[in-house]
Amino acid sequence: MNNIADRYLLHAAFPLSMDNESKSTTEMICIANKKSVQEQQLLQALESSEQRYEIATKITNDGLWEWNLNSNQINYSSRWKSMLGCSNQEIKNSPVEWFARVHQADIEKLRRNLSACGQGDVSQFEMEYSLLHQDGNYRVMSCKCMAIRGTEGKIDRLVGCQTDITRHKQTEARLNYDINYDRLTRLPNRQLFIKNLQELSQIESSCLFGVLCLDLDRFKYINHNFGHQTGDCLLVKIVQKLKSCLRSGDLLARIGGDEFAILLAGFERADYPAEIASQIQQKFSAPIEVENRSILITTSIGIAPLTNINDLEHQESSYSLIEALQNAEIAMHQAKNKGKACSVVFESAAYLQSIAKFKSENELRAAIELEQFELHYQPIIKLADRQLVGFEALVRWQHPDKGMVAPGDFIPLAESTGLIIPIGWWVLRSACAQMVLWQQDRPKSKLAFISVNIAGKQFSQPYAGDIIAQILTETGLDPRCLKLEITESEIIENVNVVLSTAEKLKKLGVQLSMDDFGTGYSSLSYLHCLPVDTLKIDRSFVENIESNIHELELVKTIIKLAQVFNLDVVAEGIEREQQCDRLLELQCEYGQGYLFSKPLSLAEANNLLESVNN
Known part of the structure; x- marks a missing residue:
């Protein structure tokens, strides 16, 4: 008792x-x-x-203890002792048994907390610390302590418990590692890299900084040809090469499947990031030995140099290094567009251009969904009697803010993003449907065909012929009244696919026209095998035909060539009577241009047809 x-x-x-x-x-x-x-x-x-x-x-799973402050003795429960791999007899009631086992990094904090609780500054506390186990390893403990006052109101005891949370901490550490690190290369991932950039941005420093972004060129072909195991081994070797170019204080991260980012800090020369990029390029100039294979892999590098954090123009400097990473990625994509295996330093003009392109692409996608396009129609004229024989359908973008946007301002973007395909099919379907309406409303009209430009990406689709046939069926247009125009360069780039699709269309009765004929370099070598019906002479040859002997001879040659192959010829860009007269002398039968009419809106085209019929 x-x-x-x-x-x-x-x-x-x-x-x-x-x-x-x-x-x-x-x-x-x-x-x-x-x-x-x-x-x-x-x-x-x-x-x-x-x-x-x-x-x-x-x-209980907790180790209990009671410290009698009067006698300076601690009663440790059997569970408390067993947590450290000790029996009841191995640990006495002295506080030394506890403190001697606490990790050096935690002992002062534990003493301060116990002292504060014993003196009544706090009534209780909780903390974590590491205790030395009998096996020589440390266990992480969660400790709770409460002060107990005696009959006189004075604190005479501290009681508490501790829980072994080592496994929980290990699991937590593994989860944190998986969240923040790449398992294969053991490098920080994008999330941790950005976190480090954010933390560094908060530190006032006059050090110079630079961010590099690297992309491995054609890495997917390594996985495809040799398998992912070889690709993984190659990535590990690549990381070793990259580390050999860096200092211990530089931060290397894997931010994507085959993308890496590097943060350089504390250098003195402003050209240091470019110098490191050059060293990396040299490292990648030699093949890498992987599984008895010599694999040559190149890299495209974007560089975003900074002066120092304090001198940045941004008021919210916490975003400065994040922007540097984005800028390095933009420069990296520019390096890939330049032909890969090179380095590009970020420039703000290129950044603004990429932002503008991104905005325009989003607007273009919205225009497709909202059907903001409309067709204009440029008359195609028989030169001898100025009779209207057809229309060329030309797409326009009715932008909600910019108004009418010409094709030259959005077609290149549509082609580079692949959006030309849905736009092109909409144009074809709309033009065919309009031609049917004209034929129904004006059965006696001499309007023979509607000409529609079709992009090479459309024409090279595996089922392009079936799509065109379906559009003709849906709209009810006679295939013989449709003339598809495809540029010479696109025919040459996809000649095998174009030939297959062209043969299907010829069986349907659809006419084909080679647009911008003469601007390429392989026209003659393919002309004999392509089932085209019409050659269109590019406006650049027509512009000075009445005064430039070279252009005159070139146009004469194209017309004679068409006669040999029994093809129609349409001259584009006719703006003056002298041009028209000279083309007639050369026996060019058809033409279009501002001399006859600009591209017309639907209402204007209807008015033209009405006046022709009258």
């Missing part, structure tokens, strides 16, 4: 307020018997309580 319990039982048996001498012997005997019964009950209750405490310490 401890002292507190002894004092409690004594006080319970003989209260100070009782006047024993005033009682009779009989009363004293009765009181003594009564107190004896109470004492037995208290002893039983205390014994039961101690048994419950002992059971609790055995079944």
